Amino acid sequence: MDPFLSLLHSFSSSLTDRELSSMKFLCMDKIRKRKLEDVQTGGELFTILLEQQDITRYDVAFLEELLRNIKREDLLLKLKQFVDEGEVKAPEDQxxxxxxxxxxxxxxxxxxxxxxxxxxxxxxxxxxxxxxxxxxxxxxxxxxxxxxxxxxxxxxxxxxxxxxxxxxxxxxxxxxxxxxxxxxxxxxxxxxxxx
CATH class of the missing domain: 1.10.533.10 (Death Domain, Fas)
Incomplete structure (x- = not known):
């Protein structure tokens, strides 16, 4: 199983409805309104962002920004650990x-x-x-x-x-x-x- 997808799944499972709503609002400049209205879970939102390559295993900056804006420091810490363990490489390392x-x-x-x-x-x-x-x-x-x-x-x-x-x-x-x-x-x- 892909470790990055597992991480996103765990993030999705821990999001409240209010946090998901905030994340959807923050994505309005990246995702069409009609598509955003159909999003019911964090997993669906992450899937769209992955497809559009707004987040990738090598570029998690937008994901960090989203988590910081919804004040989920615990998830930010998990993401940082994931990056530090070498699963996600910085673009300059590519x-x-x-x-x-x-x-x-x-x-x-x-x-x-x-x-x-x-x-x-x-x-x-x-x-x-x-x-x-x-x-x-x-x-x-x-x-x-x-x-x-x-x-x-x-x-x-x-x-x-x-x-x-x-x-x-x-x-x-x-x-x-x-x-x-x-x-x-x-x-x-x-x-x-x-x-």
């Missing part, structure tokens, strides 16, 4: 846009070409077995999704230090040279503008 594009292409190729041996690859990337087990449990019958989620978690965990070069090195370290070659080929196409 890779630059060019590196993100490269990572996206590399991850697509890896997900299309690495099968049952994906755990070996993740271990080469120093990714934790406990997290892999949690991902497998959440996606028990979907091998590709297990790999996708593991790579995304690795990306979040490494932040700015997540490099495509590390993915290629790990692939070669696992003997997956054909996949590494294919990643390099796709990246050169991307860099030459052909992709």
């Amino acid at each position: 890779p630059d846009p060019h590196e993100k594009r490269l990572q996206k292409v590399a991850m697509e190729v890896i997900c299309d070409n690495v099968g049952r041996d994906w755990k070996m690859l993740m271990r080469k990337l120093d990714f934790c077995d406990v997290k892999m087990d949690r991902i497998v449990e959440a996606n028990p019958r979907d091998l590709r999704e297990q790999l996708v989620q593991s790579l995304r978690e690795w990306q979040r965990w490494r932040g700015r230090d997540a490099k495509v070069a590390d993915l290629i090195t790990a692939l070669r370290g696992c003997g997956m040279n054909l996949v590494a070659d294919r990643v390099e080929q796709e990246l050169s196409l991307l860099n030459s503008g052909a992709r």
